[in-house]
Amino acid sequence: MARTFWYQRGVPFNDPGLILYAYYPELKVVDEARPRKKDKYYDILLLGASVLNRGWGQVEQALLEQLDRNGHSNIRIFNLAIPAHTSRDSWLKYSALGKTHFDLVVFYHGINETRANNAPPNIFKDDYSHFSWYETANMLDGYHGKALFTLPYTLRFFYLNIKRAMHDEQYVPVDWPRDEWLQFGREPRSEASFQNNLNAILDLAARRCERVLLMTFATYIPPDKHWGRKGKLFGLKRAPVTLWGRRGDVLKAVNAQNEVVRSLASKENDTLFVDQANLMDHSPRSFNDPCHLTIEGSAQFAKNIVKVLLPELERSPADRVDRKTAGRRALEKSDPKNCRNVKPGRSG
DSSP states (O other): OOOHHHHHOOOOOOOGGGGGGGOOHHHHHHHHHHOOOOOSSSEEEEESTTTSSSTTHOOOOOOOHHHHHOOOOEEEEEEOOOOTOHHHHHHHHHHHHOOOSSSEEEHHHHHHHHGGGGSSSTTOOOTTTTTTTHHHHHHHTTTTTOOOOOOHHHHHHHHHHHHHOOOOOOOOOOOOGGGGGGGGGOOOTHHHHHHHHHHHHHHHHHTOOOOEEEEEEEEEEOOTTTOOOTOOOOOOOOOOOGGTHHHHHHHHHHHHHHHHHHHHHHTTTTEEEOOOHHHSSSTTBSSSSSOOOOOHHHHHHHHHHHHHHHHHHHHOOHHHHHHHHHHHHHHHHSSSOOTTTTTSSSSO
């Protein structure tokens, strides 16, 4: 019965170890394709949320078109960006990927993290488990790639659901923030969680010998009194800033997280960096709302990436491998589980 319950949610009946498929079905596409280090493609993994998602913008398409125009038609993109996801989701998904290799891992997160701040200090959790989604996802993550039986995590799953039903007031809502909790959003506590999740991704990428492209998060939130839940918006009017919190609090948290990205990019010699927050045109020509991009904005966003990525692509594959090897020698000497011997991920 337990296996049937999860099978209906996307988990293979004969492989209960792939439990995160229930929460992140997008993992299955990557696991089945299994991009390899020596295949004929330059494989790119997109980690992000709705800004990079195909249903909310044209970034992926613009990126492929611009790279093709520059003579790089062997690009293959695996897009794991899902609306409402945060850096926590990207960490759980990236760590779950199995026998795969990406030539580039693109990280773009920011505004969704700010919703976590709209909670009292005694409720806020560093792993975002004050959201019901993350409380369950964090629990299931411990079983992914390991579980031989379904019943243990099924019992814990139902326990968490009963607990939430009895104490719903202790969780951040899945839609709009609680009005009485908005005052707590002034403290950007998400900054530390964001940094922990990003550091975990960077550490794992180093062990896998996968290059990472970091980007600051671009926003356009004009100081307009009409910017409210039912207020006047511009463009396609997709999402008001109040979906994430109060305007000043959202900007404060995003700016703090952008500084984390800039700091890590300056310290990590083997990362690429695009300062989208400074490069994007902050106007309705580029933005449909606080973060989602117009067609023109998507093209500019992709152009900023291509400008940084082209020098990397124009090196021969051998040069790229040599550069990675040189950049990882210190890690390999200190860690026996270096990138050439690292164990595969937990799924696939």
